[in-house]
Amino acid sequence: VTDGLDHAVRPPKRLSPLTPVVRGGVLVAAAAFASFDSLVSGEVGPFGIILLAVLLGGFVFGYASWLRTRYWITDDELRIDTGVLYHQSRRIRIDRLQGIDIVQPFIARLFGLAELKIDVAGGDREGSLAYLPLAEAHQVREVLLARRDAVRRSAAPATGKPDAPAGADPAWAPPDHEIARLDLPMLVGSMLLSMETVGAVVGGVVVSVLAVTAGGAVALPVLPVFAGFALFQVRKFSAYYGFTVSQTSAGLQIRRGLLERTTQTIALSRVQGVLLSEPALWRRMGWAKLDVAIAGYGSGSDSEGGPSATTVMPVASRALVVQLARHLLGGDVDPDAVPLAPPPRQTRWLDPFARRFMGAGTSEELIASREGWFTRRTHVVRHARVQSLRLTQGPLERRLGLANLHVDSPPGPVHVLARHRDAVEARELMEREQALAESARTAAARYGRGVTEAAPDPASPGADPAPRTPDVTVIIPVYNTMPYLTACLQSMVDQTIGADRMEVVAVDDGSTDGSGKELERFAADHPGLFTVLHQENSGGPASPCNRGLEVARGRYVFFIGADDYLAENALEKLVDAADGWDSDVIWGKVEGVGGRGISQLLFGSTEKDIPFPHSRLPYALANSKMFRRSMLEEHGIRYHLDLRVGSDQPFTVAAMLHARRISVLADQTYYYGVRRENATNITFSSGWQARLEDIGTVMAHIAELVPPGPDRDQILHRHFKWELTNRLRADFLDLAEDDQRALMALVRGLAEEHLTDGVSAKLPVGARLRLRLAQAGRLEELRAVVAAERDRLPAPLAFRDGRVLLALPGYGDLEEDWFESRTENVVERLEAAVVVTSLAWRGTVLHVEAAGAGLHPDSAEATSAVLRPLPGNRRPGGAVRRSAKGQARRRPVLRSAVALSPATALRGLGTGLRPRDADAPTATGRPAQGGADLHAAYDVGDLLGRAPGKRRRWSARLVFEAGPRVFDLPLVAEAEVPHDTATLVRTDAGWYRLVARVGQHGRIVLVRQPVPVEEVPRRERLRAKISRLGPR
Amino acid sequence: MRRTLLAVVTVVALLAVGAVGWLGLLPRGLVAVAAALVVTLAASGWWLVGRNARRWGYAERDEDLYITRGALFRTLVVVPYGRMQFVDVQAGPLDRAYGIARIQLHTASPGTSAHIPGLPAEDAARLRDRLTSLGQAQAAGL
Helix, strand or coil, rough: CCCCCCCCCCCCEEEECHHHHHHHHHHHHHHHHHHHHHHHCCCCCCHHHHHHHHHHEEEEEEHHHHCCCCCEEEECCEEECCCCCEEEEEEEHHHEEEEEECCCCCCHHCCCEEEEEEEEEECCCCCEEEEEEEEHHHHHHHHHHHHHHHHHHCCCCCCCCCCCCCCHHHHCCCCCEEECCCCCCHHHHHHCHHHHEEEEEEEHHHHHHHHHHHHHHHHHHHHHHHHHHHHHHHHHHHCCCEEEEEEECCCCCCECCCCEEEEEECHHHHHHEEEEEEEEHHHHEEEEEEEEEEEECCCHHHHHHHCCCCEEEEEHHHHHHHHHHHHHHCCCHHHHHCCCCCCHHHHHHCCHHHHHHHHHEEECCCEEEEEEEEEEEEEEEEEEHHEEEEEEECCHHHHHHEEEEEECCCCCCEEEEEEEEHHHHHHHHHHHHHHHHHHHHHHHHCCCCCCCCCCCCCCCCCCCCCCCCCCCCEEEECCCCCHHHHHHHHHHEEEEEECCCCEEEEEEEECCCHHHHHHHHHHHHHCCEEEEECCCCCCCHHHHHHHHHHHHCEEEEEEECCEEECCCHHHHHHHHHHHHHHEEEECCCCCCCCCCCCHHHCCCCCCCCCCCCCCHHHHCCCCCEEEEHHHHHHCCCCCCCCCCCCCCCHHHHHHHHHHHEEEEEEEEEEEECCCCCCCCCCHHCCCCHHHEEEEEEEEHHHHHHHHCCCCHHHHHHHHHHHHHHHCHHHHHHCHHHHHHHHHHHHHHHHHHHHHHHHHCCCCCCHHHHHHHHHHHHCCCHHHHHHHHHHHHCCEEEEEEEEEEEEECCCCCCHHHHHCCCCCCCCCHHHHHHEEEEEEEEEEEEEEEEECCEEEEEHHHHHEEEEEECCCCEEEEEEECCCCCCHHHCCCCCCCEEEEEEECCCCCCCCCCCCCCCCCCCCCCCCCCCEEEEEEHHHEHHHHHCCCCCCCEEEEEEEEEEEEEEEEEEECCEECCCCEEEEEEEEECCCCEEEEEEEEEHHHHEEEEEEEHHHCHHHHHHHHHHHHHHHHC | CHHHHHHHHHHHHHHHHHCCCCCCHCHHHHHHHHHHHHHHHHHHHHHHHHHHHHEEEEEEECCEEEEEEECCCEEEEEHHHCCEEEEECCCCCHHHHCEEEEEECCCCCCCCCCEEEEEEHHHHHHHHHHHHHHHHHCCCCC
């Protein structure tokens, strides 16, 4: 991060106040010239008045415009506000900046000002800041570029992209650096050594001689020619002055110009071929010129006197030009290394002179031709860029057995032409080139991903910049989703992966709300990106998705709901990750928008390889994911048309079953799931009956894919736990009894079919119980269970018969299996299950009364009270004593039974305790129901003889045993239980104070503190003596 | 079709020559020479058009389309399907009268000049459909 970041410009900044002057400069000059005479003569004619008025108006407008033009640079965007009458605010995302050019027109240069031109990825939107002081322009440029790099770096996935082809990541593009600069003396020299100069000199000599011999009048008509020549040279000089070529992330950047500075960026992906020109006079000096053919640039030429946009280097040493050419062609190819064969002898009849310079040939990567006896031109094109081939032959050529081979390129200066080759050889050359071009094309289609905007890496083996099949096809099934559709489509347009690496197939399923028109609008605005298909309404997304799959061409397909949208970098990062990891199914974190709840359980962390189905994946069966298309095609994976909703589930299951690797990215939000206000969204509107039938069909389809067994259980348990149990929640009670029975019958059918013991074991007790009750047709009990859940009645834990059971309504009457807890978090429930209400010492026994709202009386046998020694029995000096046998010391030193009795409403009448208000809520916030009252006695009498005279501490705990599962938790008291309930006891070793203390987190700690006999109150000593006398 | 055009042009030219002769604007001899010239040109044109038309040909191959044309100046064009950007089928009034059409292939290069004239209309439509589907399947763009 450079300093520029720290000096970031936060508050709005204005342009230079001289801007209106510079902008109006031309006008001023015009006005001044036009009205000069009238001003001088003191007369202001009507023309002058109009001009002055225009001038004045212009200045007022210019000033107003300057006032309204402001810009901000924030963390992630550049905002430019402009407009006097129509206010316009343009926001440019910093991470999408491609290049920032500084342009200085002549007048601006006089004032030391510059214009900042901002290129944005996609190229359709760009911004401009005109004018800024030059220094500020440079500073703003630095700030923006530094910030862009910072933003991109932070946005890059932390997971890395191991196997992605080099140069695939524009975020890591090297900073700009200059790679070639025009040598000024060489420019002058080259202009002197040009044909034009020679012609002018010769012409000048002739004219002078004529003028001298025949009188000066002869020279007059020739003068304009010379003036024109001079102007031509001056323009050329001024255009090429300061010509530099630099490498930027967007491609090669060319800056040139004396009076008007021009900056131009050449994306390497658009380079079609190069042309090296070596005029005769330059060859001696070893100079050359380089032009480049760029798709869309057309054929620039020097004929207008101005420089051509296709010129990459007007003049330079041949070595430098060749190096540039290699760079433009993609790095590892040497245009000089193409073997050029001369044409056959018979060509001499057609090209007596030029024959010596003519040549054509191919190398592994290139096809090249050379010709021109005065200016020697070498045209070079990569095989992958060859458009079409043409063999031509005129009558003379036929007579001589010659033919020409043309290699067609997009309009531009480059035209490879093997002129006058032997006819047979030309045909062979054509066939060879055809094969080479075809293999280069397919190679580009297969491997040439992501080379588009990246800087060529010398190490990357000939990354061919030819665009090809898109990396990813986004399929959008659309049915009446306005106005949400617009955001969805716009997010497609905004994808950073770029329009050449993606395509969107939107299938309009007979929308009636204008969704179809919106699709057409986007398709028209972004030709090539969208494919829009219309069809009759099919009733669900299955048919449009299948149709989309038929026309998809991408290596991956991504499905998105027409009301959802994607993060701008979503596709780029997903494709990169999928390529790097070789994932067949991959998706990114989904976030709900507008109150749509999305389970985040799967998005805890980025995972490269998630097993299916034994993971949480059965809870992620939506199709808003990216799938490898070859996998879908290989296994014929398609959507079932008999499903109105949920058709994505069998699809996703099939894909996940066949996927070699399933990955998820969780470093950022990739997908925004939108909740629609007017939910005509089919998922919400269909009734429970249709919904249940669909779920049944979904489950049947999944069962077809997966054989019975643990895998099927693992997938289908989700449907029982979610889809089916959700039908048996509070609103079930609102249904009429007939409907309740009908619903129950539907559930019963599905349970009979799929609710195996394996599935049952994976379900929480509440869900299992409801499903089993529905299956058994026990409506009364089912209602009771649903009502208990609605009223949030606590379900006490019962530790019995070596199992943990959840005492929901019906416990004790119904099958015990139905209540067994397998998925619930027992520890969490236990922590809240028991709350101490009173502590009291009776002799050496601490009696604890507790409210066990979360504990069932049946647990009595499995529950015991345990004391465990605590570390921190302090030695002199305060150090904590750590026994080497630390683990052994954890062993319980005392275990006693715990009494549980059915809970009573009123508790807490223990000795020395404040009675609790009968109406006060218990720990669970509700009157205890079905819980237990707990009485535990911790007797430290046996412990008093150990380590006499020292301070000892124990933790009072409750231990619950359920077969192999043992739960050991500290006994916890509420804060209002009196602390330091203490008693004094006497042993053979002396007096001790016993304290029950509510320690950290409410845990009850028992402390044995030796007490010097002098400190024991007389009354206690006396009592102890008496009690010892008594029994004897 | 070109012969029809040629015939029309010849007739018009002859009429013009005749009109000039009838009006007496030029000496008779010159008019006769001009008429003879027109007839000769028409005859040779008739022959050349026939020769040229016979030279047109195309071959649909797996990866590319071959088009050959020209009697005097011969050309063989190879257009890979993947390079085709779009395909036009054109039929002027005269074409329609003969039930033929002209198909034109466009690549990114204007130099390609790949067209096939005088195809039966249904052949042209079929070829266009085939070319577009192949073009999509193998699209390589620029």
